[in-house]
Each structure stands twice: as structure tokens, then as C-alpha cells.
Amino acid sequence: MxxxxxxxxxxxxxxxxxxxxxxxxxxxxxxxxxxxxxxxxxxxxxxxxxxxxxxxxxxxxTPEAYTAFFKTTFIYTGYFYTICRTVIGTIAGVFLMALTAYALSKKIPLKKTFTFYFIFTMFFTGGLIPTFILIKSLGLLDNPLVYILAPPFLFNSFFILILRNFFMTIPESLDESAKMDGASDWKTFFYIIVPLSGPAIATISLWVAVAHWNSWFDSLIYVQSLDKQVIQVLIRKLVIEQSQMLMASTIGFANMDSVPTAESIKAAGILITMIPIVCVYPFIQKYFVKGVVMGAVKG
Structure with missing residues (x-):
């Protein structure tokens, strides 16, 4: 040999x-x-x-930094809203973006015009003040629904174009065969297009989920109630502002040597907020290369 x-x-x-x-x-x-x-x-x-x-x-x-971190009552409400916005926002956003991308991947009237419209919004936006006025006029100020409905999570033009390009790689003969068998557009989308687009949809879902999990600016400017803010805003108070909540979290320790320092509590808070989204990544990592590369084949 x-x-x-x-x-x-x-x-x-x-x-x-x-x-x-x-x-x-x-x-x-x-x-x-x-x-x-x-x-x-x-x-x-x-x-x-x-x-x-x-x-x-x-x-x-000493594990007292984690104990002090979980003694703060606002942590649990922050986690609740962060998890809810990540799960619901990801499902709703990916569903709407996939539907839009599927329509743009087909031969429809004014297809190039609609595509240009989505590309245009990637470079030019209304800005912070017009967006704030829009959110206020919709009655979403201090409303948890703002986490899901506020731009750009529910509708992202870049993600739509990636999904559109991926859908364009699927042979049109599959759609034609499904329609010949009597399948509607909805059945074709859910039973043929979605199963074949697993890598692209998984990749976009992870991107949207990470964006929701890490988002804090919308909560900071649209939500005033502390019990409705997401965990990232509360961690920001611990890390940057060093508010009185940090000092209150150390109350109850008999031995002052066991009282964690401010730096220890902040480090524990950052780690605890990182763990959930980091644990999700290994399960979707295998879809990254295939989803992104195949989504960039056609223009």
C-alpha cells in the first residue's frame, strides 16, 4: 500500500x-x-x-455574587420579558419575513420595484425621532408589545433578501408539481418550501433571536416602568450606572467578608445573561455556512 x-x-x-x-x-x-x-x-x-x-x-x-444577583426582584421580570420577546418576536419575525421573501422569489408584477423598495430601506431610515413619534402614536409607549412590533426586528430587509435568494435556488418545478396536485400557495409554502429551507430559516432565526436577546435600547427609550424592562437594561444599570439596586442586593450577609464586591456581582450578571443564548448556538451552528452561502448564490 x-x-x-x-x-x-x-x-x-x-x-x-x-x-x-x-x-x-x-x-x-x-x-x-x-x-x-x-x-x-x-x-x-x-x-x-x-x-x-x-x-x-x-x-x-464564593458563589455569593450569584446569590446576591438573584436576590434582586427585578431580575425575574427582566428575564420574563427578555425570554418572551425572544421567543415570540423570533417566531413572528421569521414567519413574516419568510412569507415576504417567498413572494419576492416568484414572478410577480413589479417585482424589481418591490425589491428596490426593500433595498432602499436598508440604507435610508426614518431615524430615531420619527420612529419614536410613530411608536407613541400607536400607543406602544410603556407597552411590552413594543419589543415585538418596533422596527427592525419584525421586518428586516437584509434577512428578507437572504431568504429570497435561498428560495430562488429551489426549483420551480416543485411548486408546479404541488399546484398540479391541488396544493394551495399556503400548503406549498409550509409543506415544501419551509422544509427545504431549513438551513436558511435556522440561520435567520438565530440572528433574530440574538438581536432580540441583546437588545436594550428600545426598552430604554420606549419603556419607563422598571418592572417592564428587559434584563439587558437592568444589567446595564449594574454594569454602567451602578445604581442603588446593586447596593441593595448585598443586604442580608452576616459576614462582611462574604459580601461580594460590585465587580463580582456585575461579572455574575453578565455571565447569567450570556448563558441562555450561548447554549442555543451549538445546535444551529451547522446551518450557518450552508444557509448563508446558498442564500447568496442568486441576486
Missing amino acids: PVERRKRFTVFDYFNYTALILLCVSIIYPVVYLICLSLSTREGLAAGGTSATVLLWPQGF
Whole structure:
């Protein structure tokens, strides 16, 4: 049997591997730093002089930062609205965008005009003030429905064009065969187009879900009630504003050495908000390359 030749590494290979390793370290290290910081004790951080001394292991060990984080009552309402907007908003948004993309992928009157209209909105928008006036006129101020109905989550032109291009790769003979068998446009869409478009729909769904989960600006400007704001706004108060809620969360500890520092609580809060959406990614990662590449084949 022929002897397999060992691959000869070139200078580019070494440079490429080194760059990728450094990139992975730059991505993983901040997460490791937050974990170590959130589990460090007040005494351990004080002995080190600064939280920057937390490198790859905690300075002492205590889970009290997570306990203090979950003692704040607003956390649960924030999680409730964040999860609801992510689930409902993703389903509603992907459904409407898929329907629009399916229509644009077919031979319809004024197809190029409609396509231009969607492309135009990608570069020119009404701006913040007109959008705020529109939301106010619709009665959505301080209303949780604003998380789902406010632009651009429910209708994103870029995602529509990606889905349209993917639908255009599906042979039209499948639609014609379905119609010959008596299937309506709705049945053709749900029983033929959607199952064949799994990679594209999964990719767009993840993008929309991540956008909903990370969104905080719409909650900040459209919602005034603290009990209706999403978790990202509340974390922003912990991380940036250092509001009185952070101080109140440390009440109830008998031993002051066990009281977590402000930095530990903030690190725990950031980690807790990251975990749910990070856990979803591995299940949809395999659809990324196929969904995006096939969605960019046709113009």
C-alpha cells in the first residue's frame, strides 16, 4: 500500500494557526476572567489590590455574587420579558419575513420595484425621532408589545433578501408539481418550501433571536416602568450606572467578608445573561455556512 506523505507545513500554515490560536484566546479569556471574578471573595480581591489580578483562577472562592444577583426582584421580570420577546418576536419575525421573501422569489408584477423598495430601506431610515413619534402614536409607549412590533426586528430587509435568494435556488418545478396536485400557495409554502429551507430559516432565526436577546435600547427609550424592562437594561444599570439596586442586593450577609464586591456581582450578571443564548448556538451552528452561502448564490 502506498505510504501517505506527511503534509509539509508552510510559513503561511504556521502564521495561520498562530493567528487562530490568538483569536481563540482573545475570545475565551474574557469569559474565563468573568467566571474567576464572579467567584472571587472580597478578601481575595483586596489582597490582590485590584480585580485585574484575577487571571485564570478565582481569588478565594464564593458563589455569593450569584446569590446576591438573584436576590434582586427585578431580575425575574427582566428575564420574563427578555425570554418572551425572544421567543415570540423570533417566531413572528421569521414567519413574516419568510412569507415576504417567498413572494419576492416568484414572478410577480413589479417585482424589481418591490425589491428596490426593500433595498432602499436598508440604507435610508426614518431615524430615531420619527420612529419614536410613530411608536407613541400607536400607543406602544410603556407597552411590552413594543419589543415585538418596533422596527427592525419584525421586518428586516437584509434577512428578507437572504431568504429570497435561498428560495430562488429551489426549483420551480416543485411548486408546479404541488399546484398540479391541488396544493394551495399556503400548503406549498409550509409543506415544501419551509422544509427545504431549513438551513436558511435556522440561520435567520438565530440572528433574530440574538438581536432580540441583546437588545436594550428600545426598552430604554420606549419603556419607563422598571418592572417592564428587559434584563439587558437592568444589567446595564449594574454594569454602567451602578445604581442603588446593586447596593441593595448585598443586604442580608452576616459576614462582611462574604459580601461580594460590585465587580463580582456585575461579572455574575453578565455571565447569567450570556448563558441562555450561548447554549442555543451549538445546535444551529451547522446551518450557518450552508444557509448563508446558498442564500447568496442568486441576486
